[in-house]
Amino acid sequence: MRHKGLAIWMALLFLGACSARRDATRPPAPAQASAITVRVQRAASGADTWSLTYELPTPSHSVRFTRPGHGSRQSHWRVLEPAGASIERQGDEDVLSAPDGSSFRSLRLEVSTYVEKPEKDYQVFIPYSDGAVLLYTGVLGLTFGEAEPPPLHVFLTPRPGERVVVAGQSSEHEVRWEGSPQGTYAYFGAGSAVQDGVTAVVDPGMPRPLREHIESLLPRLFALYTARTGSPLTFEPALFISFGPSPNPGSINMSGGTLPGLVQLDIRLGANRLADADPEVIPRVSELVAHEAAHLWNGELAVHEVPGGDWMHEGGAEAFSLRALAELGTVPVEYVRTRLSDAVSECLLKLEGAPLRASSRPGKYTNYYRCGLIISAMAEASARQARPGTDIFALWGRLLREVGPRGHYDEARLYAAFSSEGVSQRTLAVIRQLVDGPNVDAEAQVLAELRLLGFEPQACDGDGKLARRTPCVRLGRVPFLP
Ligand SMILES: [Zn+2]
Structure with a gap:
């Protein structure tokens, strides 16, 4: 949601958002025959790369990605299997085709992390200052050309010793997520998650007083909204806050977006704002967090x-x-x-x-x-x-x-x-x-x-x-x- 005077973009696809998030009280259903399965694994170490493995329900000569890649699939995605396949840009769309009209039922790709914010679209990778990364799952969707893309079952595996946090789940092992083609952000990293009325990961690189304040505020804030409206959320909310420096010494830059059940914020502070006792930083960041959290009630629980x-x-x-x-x-x-x-x-x-x-x-x-x-x-x-x-x-x-x-x-x-x-x-x-x-x-x-x-x-x-x-x-x- 836009905030005057701040370098901010919010509200991407906020209204009318409907979602199919995993119901954590039920065990995962077996994969439907018509669904596409994708396994995402963050490479253990060295280069920051990701391995994607798709299984398609039927053999195909080509598949289209459901969301635009803005050129990044050409520069940062490599098709390993089938050999010789490539991702071509056709207008706003990316199409992956096998060579010589052959068909394929599985796909293997290697993706290098890239940090680019496309205009009016979700950033695919959002880095935390400690090497953790948020991955936007909407970028994974494939379709064969029907009006409705087939359901996508996403399996997310963290690096050894790290965790995946997605839609209220936090795990050091493979996590399954099913959602709308609109996607969500999944956290891959070693940071600890707040899990008390909201599942949140706050960047550990944030100035300590600010981080401790936000981490202690979140459970109290969600408890207050729940108790005082008398309306608990019917989904498990997630909140991710990344942090980094801003080149302008006096600036407080905040940006982010909302997706079903999720608030994602990026906070950038100039050198003069890193002092423990900066009087403006804690109220401004807290206001943004509390404003975006309120949208879970007034923009999602009801719309x-x-x-x-x-x-x-x-x-x-x-x-x-x-x-x-x-x-x-x-x-x-x-x-x-x-x-x-x-x-x-x-x-x-x-x-x-x-x-x-x-x-x-x-x-x-x-x-x-x-x-x-x-x-x-x-x-x-x-x-x-x-x-x-x-x-x-x-x-x-x-x-x-x-x-x-x-x-x-x-x-x-x-x-x-x-x-x-x-x-x-x-x-x-x-x-x-x-x-x-x-x-x-x-x-x-x-x-x-x-x-x-x-x-x-x-x-x-x-x-x-x-x-x-x-x-x-x-x-x-x-x-x-x-
Ligand atoms: Zn707003």
Whole structure:
């Protein structure tokens, strides 16, 4: 999910993601006759290479890869068997053909690790600083040309003494994974996994205080989201965080993506950010982790496909993240107040009279985060006026229970859940207006509502007036925090 001001790409294929992940409570089913099997083994040592062995259900003269290779299959993949076969690029597709029209039923390839980030696609290998690597399994898929690629059964084997971590499993032996052609990331390395409500591997090369903080935060964060929404995830979530240096001494660069059941993040810090006590690093990284984790609830346990409805999951994730981190003691209340204040200022500045739902165009996407966060804050404060004990997690918990696991929601269902939890019709009317427009009076209406809800909005310069062209708002208090 995109975050303003950060070198970040998120949200690849986030919406509409559906997945078939392995149900860990059942033993693996025998391979179906029509399935393709691929065994992936990381070479024991020396050159960083991988051996891939495919077994096809029927002999074939050629196979196509289901996902583009961006030229890397020509430069880094070598076909060992059948002899003389090659991978040719045909437009966006890679086709592996045997020589002279002969056919094959098994394939052996050797792949050297490459670190290239294709534009708008998943990076195939993501290195950790200690030599561990994440492998994107989506790159393995093959098809014979039918509309639906055959199921792919993937067997992953780590180096001796190392482990594979994939979809909630962590093993020093071969692991079987079956999933959608969309794929997942599998970890190959010697690092230890956190396994407590989430299976996570955090790069050991990360500055120690940051790593220890994240590793201790994750179980508490997942426990909080689960308990407070009253909605446990129905799948086993995985989270991988790699780390490396950034050439710019002052920078904090964070990037990543989500796949079904999985959050993958890459953190890069400049030399000046490696100090143990850098005050910005822990809150920023924690916020990103908590935001992406929240999407497992609001983008996967339940999903929406509403055009222009991104404010629901982005604003909801921002609210979950700040609310949880304040409660868990990662950030002070003052930090939340500043973030909410900045969100009000930025939302009102950048809407420019347009409906929030029209923010999918370039330069406006951050409105979904900022205005979405304000909507969440207004809803929470409004609900608490009717029911003092409720909070943003209860509001979403109501929705999650009503739509059920993997259920779909839209704005009407979200508003109905909000209303059932005590959000007033007056507040809902302000929210609807912000989402649907017209928004020529958004500033006056939002500030009036914030005032009624107890946020005590003031102009930044303290003169009591908000300049029309540059709204700058400071919230005097956050009614749902001490
Ligand atoms: Zn997001």
